[in-house]
Amino acid sequence: MKTLFAEGFERPQLKLKKKLLLLNWPFLLLITAITLVGVAALYSVAGGALEPWASRHVVRYCLGLALLFAIALSDIRWWLRAAYPLYLVALLMLAAVIVFGVESGGAKRWLGYGEFSFQPSEMMKIALVLALARYYQWLSPKQVSWPHAVLPPLLMIGGPVLLALDQPDLGTAALFGIVGGGLLFLAGVSWLYFLAGFVGVIVVL
Secondary structure: OHHHHOOOOOOOOOOHHHHHHHOOHHHHHHHHHHHHHHHHHHHHHOOOOOOOOHHHHHHHHHHHHHHHHHHHHOOHHHHHHHHHHHHHHHHHHHHHHHHHOEEEOOEEEEEEEOOEEEOHHHHHHHHHHHHHHHHHHOOOOOOOOOHHHHHHHHHHHHHHHHHHHHOOOHHHHHHHHHHHHHHHHHHOOOHHHHHHHHHHHHHHO
16 A cells, blocks of 8 residues: 555656647647637638627637646646545545535536536546556556555546546446556556456346
8 A cells, every 4th residue: 555645756847838849739730720620610600600609619729728728738747646635535526426516417417506416426537547546656567467566546437437427427437447457457466356347247147
C-alpha cells in the first residue's frame, strides 16, 4: 500500500516552446476540421445565420480548446497530486446521485440545482484514468501482478461501476470497467486475472 500514496515524482521541466512542439498538432487540426464542418451544417440549418446554433458551437469549441491547452501545458506533477482528490470527489458525487439525483426517464444520473444539471459520471471517466495512472506510476513491472497490488485498482474500478449500475446506467458502468481494465492491461497485469474476470462475468450472466 506504500505505492498508493508514494511521493517524490521528479522529472525535468520542459520549456513552453518544447511543450507546444510536443502537442499532437495533426489531432488538433482534425478536431478543428470536424468543428468547422459542424459549424457549416448548423449555419445552413439555421437558414444562413450563426444564431442560434452555430455561434454556440464555436463558443464551445473555443472553450474546449482553451481547456486542452491549459491541461497540456500545465505541470504534470500537479495532475499527479490532484489525481486521488479528483477521484474521491467524483466518487462522492456519484454516491450523492443516489440521494440527491434528478430523476429523468426512470433513472437518476444527474445532480441539479435550478436549471443547472451535471452528470458526475462524466467527471469520473477522467478521474478514474488519472487515479489509476498515478497508482501504476511507481510500481515496477514485477509488482503489478502481485495480488495485493491488483486489489486497490480493482476496488477503484469497482466503486464507480456499482454506483453507475445503481442509477441505473449499464453503458457507463461497462465503460468504467473497460477503461479500467484497459489501463490494467497497459500496466502489464497478468492475463490470468483477465481470464478469471471473464469467467466470473460469464458465470454472473
